[in-house]
Amino acid sequence: MTSADDLAGYRAALDRAMAAEQAWPAGAPWVREAFAAVPRDAFAPERLWRWDGRAYLPVDRAVDPEGWAGELFGVVHTAAVTQVRDGLPSSSLSAPAVVADMLDGLRLEPGHRVWDVGTGQGWTAALAARRTGAGRVVSTEVDPGLAAAARGRLAAAGLDVEVVTGNASGGGVPGGGQVDRLHATYAVEAVPWAWVEAVRPGGRIVYPWGRLGHVALTVADDGRSATGWVQGLAQFMADRCGPAQASTGYAAYRAVRGDAEPDTERLLTRDPAPLEGDWDLRFALRVAVPDAVLLTGRDEDGVNAWVHDGDRSWAALTARGDGTAGLYQGGPRRIGDELTRAWDEWEELGRPDRYDYGITVTPDAQWAWQGGPDGPPRPIARPAPPGA
Structure with a gap:
C-alpha cells in the first residue's frame, strides 16, 4: 500500500x-x-x-x-x-x-x-x-x-x-x-x-x-x-444520458467505410502534417465541421488522416512523401472537401487560435462564433428534450 x-x-x-x-x-x-x-x-x-x-x-x-x-x-x-x-x-x-x-x-x-x-x-x-x-x-x-x-x-x-x-x-x-x-x-x-x-x-x-x-x-x-x-482544450467523458458520440478510434472509421472503394479521389497540394499537432487548426475544423471525427497516423511518407461522420461518409488523406496527399472519399457527403474548405477559411482568417472562438446559447438555438459574439455563426445542434 x-x-x-x-x-x-x-x-x-x-x-x-x-x-x-x-x-x-x-x-x-x-x-x-x-x-x-x-x-x-x-x-x-x-x-x-x-x-x-x-x-x-x-x-x-x-x-x-x-x-x-x-x-x-x-x-x-x-x-x-x-x-x-x-x-x-x-x-x-x-x-x-x-x-x-x-x-x-x-x-x-x-x-x-x-x-x-x-x-x-x-x-x-x-x-x-x-x-x-x-x-x-x-x-x-x-x-x-x-x-x-x-x-x-x-x-x-x-x-x-x-x-x-x-x-x-x-x-x-x-x-x-x-x-x-x-x-x-x-x-x-x-x-x-x-x-x-x-x-x-x-x-x-x-x-x-x-x-x-x-x-x-x-x-x-x-x-x-x-x-x-x-x-x-480538453477531452471529457460524454453525457451518458445524451446522444452517443461517434467513436474517435480507427475501428470506428473502418466501421463507417467498410469495404467500400472511394467514390472520388483527387490530389491535394498540401501536406496533411498540421492535422496531427496543430491544435488551433484542429479546433477550427471542429467548429466548422462539428460532426467530423478526425484521426491521424504516420508512415514512411508522412502524416495520414482519416475522417468520418459516424454514419456513412468518410475520407482518407494519404501522404505522398512530397508535401502533397491523395484525398479519397465515399458516402453521401464529401466530408473531406468540407474539411479542406474549412482549413482554407481558417488560413484566410489569419489562423486564429482556439481562444478566438466562443459559443452563444438561447432557448431556441446555439452557435459557435469566431472573433466575437457578432462573428459568423456556426450552428450547433440543439439537445434532445428531456425524456426524448
Missing part, C-alpha cells in the same frame, strides 16, 4: 509539475491551496485503469502502489480512468491542469452557490466546496454507485456537499432555485437550456464542449441567453 510519506511526495511532485507548466491560475491562488487541502488521492478508488495500447487494464493500489500513484499524479494533462464499462472508460478523475483551468474560469467566490454536474469521484465538488463554504455545493451524479462512493469521500474529508443521484441534463437544480455557478464534468455537444435557467443572471457556466475544448458562459442580465469564450 502507498504510504502517507510516499503520497506526500507524489503530491509535491504534482505541485511542482503544475508550476513548471504554468498551470496554476495566477488570478486564483485558492485553486492551488484547495489542491493541497483536498488531495487527488483522497478521491481516487482503489482500482484505476491504464491503456496498454490495446485495452484498459486494472491498476490496483494494493498490488501496484507505485503504478496506482503514477496514474494519479504522473502527468498534469492526463486524466486518471476510474471506471471502465464494455471495454471503454466511463468515468475518470479529470486531468489536474484542466481541473485548475476550469475552476479558474468559474470565478468562484466564498458564499457562491454551485451546482456541480457529474459528481464522479467527488473531487471537483470538494475543491469547489473549499472555496465557497459549507452547504454551498450540490452535486448530481447519474450512477448510483459513484454517487454513494463520492458521498463517503466528501464526508471523510469533512466537507458539507449534497450529492444527488439523477440526470442533471434533464432538470433544474436539486432543491430548486438558482445557483451562482454551474460546473459540468462531462461533455455535451449542446448546452441543455435547463442549465442556463438554473444559473442567475450574471452567473457562470463552465462545461466541456463535445470532443474537444471547454467553454465559460456568462448568463445575460435578462436570463434569455448565455455567451462566452473557449477557455482551453
Whole structure:
C-alpha cells in the first residue's frame, strides 16, 4: 500500500509539475491551496485503469502502489480512468491542469452557490466546496454507485456537499432555485437550456464542449441567453444520458467505410502534417465541421488522416512523401472537401487560435462564433428534450 510519506511526495511532485507548466491560475491562488487541502488521492478508488495500447487494464493500489500513484499524479494533462464499462472508460478523475483551468474560469467566490454536474469521484465538488463554504455545493451524479462512493469521500474529508443521484441534463437544480455557478464534468455537444435557467443572471457556466475544448458562459442580465469564450482544450467523458458520440478510434472509421472503394479521389497540394499537432487548426475544423471525427497516423511518407461522420461518409488523406496527399472519399457527403474548405477559411482568417472562438446559447438555438459574439455563426445542434 502507498504510504502517507510516499503520497506526500507524489503530491509535491504534482505541485511542482503544475508550476513548471504554468498551470496554476495566477488570478486564483485558492485553486492551488484547495489542491493541497483536498488531495487527488483522497478521491481516487482503489482500482484505476491504464491503456496498454490495446485495452484498459486494472491498476490496483494494493498490488501496484507505485503504478496506482503514477496514474494519479504522473502527468498534469492526463486524466486518471476510474471506471471502465464494455471495454471503454466511463468515468475518470479529470486531468489536474484542466481541473485548475476550469475552476479558474468559474470565478468562484466564498458564499457562491454551485451546482456541480457529474459528481464522479467527488473531487471537483470538494475543491469547489473549499472555496465557497459549507452547504454551498450540490452535486448530481447519474450512477448510483459513484454517487454513494463520492458521498463517503466528501464526508471523510469533512466537507458539507449534497450529492444527488439523477440526470442533471434533464432538470433544474436539486432543491430548486438558482445557483451562482454551474460546473459540468462531462461533455455535451449542446448546452441543455435547463442549465442556463438554473444559473442567475450574471452567473457562470463552465462545461466541456463535445470532443474537444471547454467553454465559460456568462448568463445575460435578462436570463434569455448565455455567451462566452473557449477557455482551453480538453477531452471529457460524454453525457451518458445524451446522444452517443461517434467513436474517435480507427475501428470506428473502418466501421463507417467498410469495404467500400472511394467514390472520388483527387490530389491535394498540401501536406496533411498540421492535422496531427496543430491544435488551433484542429479546433477550427471542429467548429466548422462539428460532426467530423478526425484521426491521424504516420508512415514512411508522412502524416495520414482519416475522417468520418459516424454514419456513412468518410475520407482518407494519404501522404505522398512530397508535401502533397491523395484525398479519397465515399458516402453521401464529401466530408473531406468540407474539411479542406474549412482549413482554407481558417488560413484566410489569419489562423486564429482556439481562444478566438466562443459559443452563444438561447432557448431556441446555439452557435459557435469566431472573433466575437457578432462573428459568423456556426450552428450547433440543439439537445434532445428531456425524456426524448
